[in-house]
Amino acid sequence: MNNKEYLNDFNLQRNNYIDQLKNGQNNILVAIRCRPLNQREIERSEYEAVRILDERVVVLIDPYYESNQNDVLRKNRNKEMQFAFDYAFDETISQTEIYEKTSKFLLDGVIEGFNATVFAYGATGAGKTYTMVGNPDNPGIMARTMNQLYYLIQENSNQNHFIVRVSYLEIYNENIKDLLSIEDKNLDLREDPSQGVVVAGITEIECSSTQEIMALLKVGNRNRTKEATEANEASSRSHAVLQVQVEIKQVEQGPQEEVKYAKLSMVDLAGSERAANTSNRGLRMIEGAKINQSLLCLGNCIQALSQIQEKKNSNLFVPYRGSKLTRLLKDSLGGNCRTVMIANVSPSVLTFEDTYNTLNYANRAKNIKTNVVRNILNVENHLNNYAQIIQNLRQENEQLKRQLSDKQAINLPPINQGSDYEQIQNESLNKLEKIIQKHFQLELDIQKSQQDVEFQIDKINGLIFQSLQDSTNDKDIVKDRIDSFKQNLKSLMQQKEDYTNKYISLIDKRNDLLTQIKQANLSLSNNNYIMSVYKQAQVQTESLEIQYREKKSDNQSKHKEQQVQFLQQQIKLRDGVINDWKNIIQDGKLKNKITYKNLKNIEDVADFARLNHSTIQNQSIIQNGSPVNTSLQHSPKRRVQSQISVHPKLYSAQKQKIGQYHLPTRKNQLSIQQASDTNLPDSHSVHSKSSKGNRQSQNNSPANFQPNNNLLKARQQQLYLQRNQKFLKQQEKKYFK
Ligand SMILES: Nc1ncnc2c1ncn2[C@@H]1O[C@H](COP(=O)(O)OP(=O)(O)OP(=O)(O)O)[C@@H](O)[C@H]1O
Numbered sequence: 001m002n003n004k005e006y007l008n009d010f011n012l013q014r015n016n017y018i019d020q021l022k023n024g025q026n027n028i029l030v031a032i033r034c035r036p037l038n039q040r041e042i043e044r045s046e047y048e049a050v051r052i053l054d055e056r057v058v059v060l061i062d063p064y065y066e067s068n069q070n071d072v073l074r075k076n077r078n079k080e081m082q083f084a085f086d087y088a089f090d091e092t093i094s095q096t097e098i099y100e101k102t103s104k105f106l107l108d109g110v111i112e113g114f115n116a117t118v119f120a121y122g123a124t125g126a127g128k129t130y131t132m133v134g135n136p137d138n139p140g141i142m143a144r145t146m147n148q149l150y151y152l153i154q155e156n157s158n159q160n161h162f163i164v165r166v167s168y169l170e171i172y173n174e175n176i177k178d179l180l181s182i183e184d185k186n187l188d189l190r191e192d193p194s195q196g197v198v199v200a201g202i203t204e205i206e207c208s209s210t211q212e213i214m215a216l217l218k219v220g221n222r223n224r225t226k227e228a229t230e231a232n233e234a235s236s237r238s239h240a241v242l243q244v245q246v247e248i249k250q251v252e253q254g255p256q257e258e259v260k261y262a263k264l265s266m267v268d269l270a271g272s273e274r275a276a277n278t279s280n281r282g283l284r285m286i287e288g289a290k291i292n293q294s295l296l297c298l299g300n301c302i303q304a305l306s307q308i309q310e311k312k313n314s315n316l317f318v319p320y321r322g323s324k325l326t327r328l329l330k331d332s333l334g335g336n337c338r339t340v341m342i343a344n345v346s347p348s349v350l351t352f353e354d355t356y357n358t359l360n361y362a363n364r365a366k367n368i369k370t371n372v373v374r375n376i377l378n379v380e381n382h383l384n385n386y387a388q389i390i391q392n393l394r395q396e397n398e399q400l401k402r403q404l405s406d407k408q409a410i411n412l413p414p415i416n417q418g419s420d421y422e423q424i425q426n427e428s429l430n431k432l433e434k435i436i437q438k439h440f441q442l443e444l445d446i447q448k449s450q451q452d453v454e455f456q457i458d459k460i461n462g463l464i465f466q467s468l469q470d471s472t473n474d475k476d477i478v479k480d481r482i483d484s485f486k487q488n489l490k491s492l493m494q495q496k497e498d499y500t501n502k503y504i505s506l507i508d509k510r511n512d513l514l515t516q517i518k519q520a521n522l523s524l525s526n527n528n529y530i531m532s533v534y535k536q537a538q539v540q541t542e543s544l545e546i547q548y549r550e551k552k553s554d555n556q557s558k559h560k561e562q563q564v565q566f567l568q569q570q571i572k573l574r575d576g577v578i579n580d581w582k583n584i585i586q587d588g589k590l591k592n593k594i595t596y597k598n599l600k601n602i603e604d605v606a607d608f609a610r611l612n613h614s615t616i617q618n619q620s621i622i623q624n625g626s627p628v629n630t631s632l633q634h635s636p637k638r639r640v641q642s643q644i645s646v647h648p649k650l651y652s653a654q655k656q657k658i659g660q661y662h663l664p665t666r667k668n669q670l671s672i673q674q675a676s677d678t679n680l681p682d683s684h685s686v687h688s689k690s691s692k693g694n695r696q697s698q699n700n701s702p703a704n705f706q707p708n709n710n711l712l713k714a715r716q717q718q719l720y721l722q723r724n725q726k727f728l729k730q731q732e733k734k735y736f737k
Contacts, residue, residue, distance in 0.1 A: 014086060018105055021338050028302065028339045029086050030366040031102050032058050032359070034347050035127040036091035041348045048347040050355060052090040058083045058359060063349045083359045085366055091347070095134055099144040102340050106264070107148050110246055111156060113260030115337035117267065117329060118145070121295070121361065122344030123354035124271035129236055131342055132268040133217060141342075142217060142242050142266045147210040149244070149264070163247040165204040166213060168220035171294070171324050172238035172270075178202050179220035179240065189327050196263070196331040204245070217242070239294065239325050240268040243332075265332040267325075269295065272358060295361070297322035298329075302365050305333055341365050428520045432530050439513055440537035443506050444544065450499035451548050457492050460485050510538075 021029060034050050051059040060081045087101060106116040118141055120128035134140030153162045168179040175186040180203040188200045207213055225238045248260040270291040297319060304318040320326045326333070333339055343362035345355045464485050467478050517530055 017086065027337065028341060028365060029102065030362050031087035031089065031340070031342050032085050032362060033089045033093065033098060033127060033131060033342055033344050034091055035130070035344065037347055047349050049349040049352050050345060050347040052088045056084055056088050058085065058088045060355060060359060063352055083363050085362065095138045095140060098131065099141050102342060103141050103145055104148060106338055106340065107145065107152055109338055110149065110262045110264050111152050111248065113248060113262045115263045115332050117265040117332040117337055118340045118342070119267035119269055120342045120344055121269050121272060122358050123351060126344035126346050126358070128268050128344050131344055132266060133221060139214070143210060143214055145264070145266065146213040146244070150210060159251055161249045161251060164207055165245045166207050166216060167199070167202045167204045167243050168216060168240070169199060169202060170224055170238040170240045172225045174324050176324055179223045180205065180216060189324065197328060199328070236268065237270055239270050241328065242266045263332055265329060272361065294323035294325040297326050299361060299364060301326045301333055302339070425523060425526055428522060429526050429530060432517060432520060433533055435516065436513060436534050436537055439506070439509065440541055443503070443541050446499055446503045446506060447541065447544055450496065450503060453492055453496045453499060457489065457496065460489050460492065
C-alpha cells in the first residue's frame with residue numbers, strides 16, 4: 001500500500017468510526033492538538049519535541065534520553081515514542097477545523113435526545129482554554145457548538161419545540177461554584193429521579209442565541225479561579241463546565257406527549273501538570289493534587305464505562321463518587337452519551353514530561369474502545385499499583401546499592417592510599433539518604449496525625465447531630481453535652497490547622513531537599529540512586545493520602561445521607577404544619593370559630609420553629625466544621641435564609657408566634673379573672689415572670705386549663721377566640737393574600 005492509499009484507507013476507517021459513534025456503537029473520540037511555540041519559548045530558543053504525522057500519529061522525542069540512560073524510571077522508554085489517535089492536529093489547525101472535525105457531529109445526536117460531552121485535557125499552558133473558549137476573534141468549541149445547536153433548532157422548528165437552558169460552573173479544590181452568580185458560595189450535587197444529576201441552586205439561563213451564550217461565557221470566565229503559572233500567566237486552576245440542557249417537544253403532539261431531554265457538557269479541565277512538579281509549592285501543590293485526583297478518577301470512569309459497553313455487563317462498578325467532576329458528569333459519560341476528548345500539548349522540549357503524561361492519558365482513553373480485555377482500573381487497583389511501584393522501586397534500590405558496593409569493591413583504592421573522592425561521595429550519599437528518610441517519615445507522621453484529628457472532628461460532628469435530635473433527655477442536659485462537644489471541636493479545629501500548616505511547610509521543604517541533592521555533586525549512579533530513594537518515599541506518602549481521601553469520602557457520604565434523612569423528616573413536618581395552619585385560617589374565616597384542636601396546632605408551629613432552631617445550629621456546626629454562635633438573637637434572618645429551606649416569612653411568623661404564645665400572661669389571666677368574676681383555683685394562680693416562665697406558661701396552654709365551671713370555660717374560650725381570630729386574620733392578610 002503506498003502512502004496515499006494508506007491515508008485514504010485510514011480516513012475511511014475514521015469516518016466509519018465516527019458513524020459508529022453516531023449510532024451509539026462506540027462512545028469516545030480522542031484527538032490531540034499541539035499548539036505553536038509561543039513568543040517566550042521562541043525567544044528562549046526552545047526547540048520542538050513533538051511531531052505530528054498524517055493527522056493521526058504523534059511522535060514524541062525524549063530530549064533527556066542520552067543523559068538519562070541510567071535512570072531507572074526511564075528504563076523502558078525509547079528516544080522516539082509514537083502514539084496513534086483518531087485525530088492528531090499540529091499547530092496549523094484552525095479553530096473552525098478542529099470544531100468541525102471533532103465536535104460538530106455531536107449536535108445531530110443532541111437534538112435527538114442523546115447526551116454529549118466534550119472535554120479538553122492537558123497541562124498548564126497547553127491550550128485547553130483556547131480550544132474550548134477561544135477569544136472573540138477566534139471563538140472556541142463552546143461558542144461554535146452553541147451556534148450550530150441554534151442553527152439546527154431553527155431548521156427543526158417545524159417538527160419540534162426546543163427549550164435551551166445554560167449553566168456555567170467551576171469545580172475548584174472539590175468545591176462547586178456558580179460562575180454566573182455573584183454569590184460566592186459552594187453548591188451541592190443532587191440526584192434527581194427525573195433530571196439526573198443536578199447542581200442545587202445553580203443559575204440556569206434560557207438562551208436563544210449564540211451572542212447571549214458568548215456574553216455568559218465572558219461573565220463566567222471573569223469569575224473563574226485563575227493564577228499565574230510558569231507556563232501561563234492566566235492559568236485556570238479549576239475545571240469549568242458549560243452545561244446545556246435541551247428540552248425537545250414535538251409540535252404536533254399525539255395523545256401521549258413525548259418530551260426528550262439531552263444534556264450537552266463542555267468542559268475545560270484544570271491543568272494536568274504533575275502535582276509534584278518541583279516549581280509547585282505549598283497550596284499550589286495541594287491544589288494540583290486535587291486536580292490530579294479528579295483527573296485520575298475521570299480516566300477510571302471512562303475506562304470502566306467502556307468495559308460495561310463492551311462486556312454488556314451493566315453491573316460493573318464505575319467510581320463516579322471519587323470526585324465532584326465525575327459525579328457531575330455521571331449522566332454525561334457513557335450510557336447514551338458520546339464523548340470527545342481533546343488532549344492539548346505544547347511542542348516545547350521543556351514540557352516534555354507533561355506532554356508524555358498527556359499522551360499516555362489520552363492513549364489510555366483511546367484504548368478503551370479497542371482493548372476489550374483490560375481490567376477495570378478502580379481506586380483499589382490504583383492503590384495496588386502504588387504498592388507495586390513501591391515494591392519495584394525497592395528492588396531497584398537494592399540492585400543499585402549492590403552495583404555501587406561492587407563498583408566500590410573493584411574500583412576503590414584503600415582509603416589510606418587513594419583520593420578521598422569516593423569516600424566523600426559515600427558520606428554525602430549516606431547523609432542525604434538519612435535526611436530524605438527523616439523528612440518523609442515526618443510527612444507521614446504529620447499526615448497520620450492530621451487524619452486522626454479529621455476523623456475525630458467527623459465523629460464529634462456526628463455526636464452533635466445525634467444530640468440535636470435527642471428528644472428523650474432533658475434539654476439542659478442535651479445543651480451541656482453539646483457545649484462540651486463544641487469545646488472539643490474547637491480545640492480539634494485548632495490542631496487541624498496546626499497540622500495543615502506543618503504539612504504545607506514540609507511540602508515546601510521537598511524543594512530544599514532536591515536542591516541539597518543537586519548541590520551534593522554526586523556521581524551519575526549515586527545521583528540516580530538517591531533520586532530513586534526520594535521517589536520511593538514520595539510515592540509512599542502520596543499513596544497514604546489517596547487511601548485516606550477515599551476512606552473519608554466514604555464516611556462523608558454516609559454522614560450526608562443521615563442529614564438528608566433528617567431534613568426530609570423536617571420538610572414533612574413543615575408541610576403538615578403549613579397545612580394545619582391554612583386550615584386554621586380557613587376555619588377562622590369561614591366558620592368564625594377556633595377550637596382547642598386548632599390551638600394545639602399552633603403549638604405544633606412553635607415546636608416546629610424550635611426544631612428549626614436546632615437544625616440551624618446543627619447545620620452551622622456541620623457545614624462550617626467549627627462551633628459557631630447560633631443563638632436566635634444573632635442575625636437569625638441571614639442564617640435562616642442561607643442555611644435552611646424554610647421560607648423566611650414563615651420562619652419569622654413562627655418566631656413571632658412563639659413570642660406571642662406564652663399563654664396566658666399575667667395580663668390575660670387578670671382579664672380572664674375579671675371577666676369570669678370567679679377566682680381561679682390555686683393550681684392556676686398567676687405566675688410571676690421567672691426564669692422558669694417559659695416552661696410554666698407552656699403548662700398553662702389552653703389545652704391544660706381546667707376551669708371549675710362552665711361559665712368560666714365559655715368566657716375563656718370566647719377570649720381566646722377573639723384574640724386568636726385577630727392574630728390569624730393578621731397572618732392571613734400577611735402571607736396568604
Ligand atoms: N492553538 C493555539 N494557537 C495560538 N495560541 C494558542 C494556541 N493554544 C494556546 N494558545 C495560547 O497559549 C496560551 C495558553 O493557552 P491556554 O490558556 O488555552 O492554556 P490552558 O491549557 O488553558 O492553561 P491552564 O491550564 O494554565 O489554564 C494563551 O495565551 C493562548 O492564547
